[in-house]
Amino acid sequence: MMSKIARPDAEQKRLKRKLSPPASTVPGRQAGAALSIRPVRRGDLDAVIEIDAMVTDIEKRDYWNSLYRRYADSVATGQHFLVAVAGDEVIGFVIGEVRDWEFGSPPCGWVFAIDVRPDARLAGTATQLLKAICDRFRKAGVSKVRTMLARDNTLILSFFRSQGMMIGPFIPLEMDLES
Ligand SMILES: CC(C)(COP(=O)(O)OP(=O)(O)OC[C@H]1O[C@@H](n2cnc3c(N)ncnc32)[C@H](O)[C@@H]1OP(=O)(O)O)[C@@H](O)C(=O)NCCC(=O)NCCS
DSSP states (O other): OOOOOHHHHHHHHHHHHSSSSGGSSTTTTTTTEEEEEEOOOOOHHHHHHHHHHHHHSOOOHHHHHHHHHHHOOGGTTTTTEEEEEEEEEEEEEEEEEEEESOOOOOOOEEEEEEEEEEOOOOHHHHHHHHHHHHHHHHEEEETOOOEEHHHTTTHHHHHHHHOOOOOOOOOOOOOOOOO
């Protein structure tokens, strides 16, 4: 006889369906709209700035223009600024680079930022962005990826944990600089 008690994985799938917006409401993710990941182009910057402003509530146009100048054309140096495009709409981005011997550690990949439009989340976009940048790190010859996140940002922590990331061997330290 089949049990009427929902299994945890079935329950999670049901909850996820409830939380996920229907595909037709996700910009550019109408049925059949394939997701592609590619290096950022200047024409993507407005969408990137908008997504960042949605997440942080601060529009930082100068910051993003300067980041674009530093990262957009620097694949050869191990720097990557990738966007996720659904249909013809940028719905997420990831930024990172390979850093050599930073904090005394052998070269490894660092992910500095990963963001997906709030109305396009829970559809695997960040997973694909992370995979794409990790593939590039691997090609650059490194076998480790690291990131840093705010202690109270449980959303980004849940995401990175879901990808297999664990507490690393470093701890951040800081102090105020007196003027
Ligand atoms: C974190 C973020 C990038 C995830 O993007 P996403 O495209 O929705 O992620 P995915 O669909 O690939 O999710 C992969 C896994 O992450 C975890 N996850 C994602 N969103 C979650 C949520 N709201 N609650 C719990 N777990 C979550 C799940 O384990 C999920 O796997 P599952 O769908 O099989 O359960 C997105 O929510 C975001 O941009 N948040 C703001 C990021 C931020 O604060 N950036 C500033 C610092 S860089």
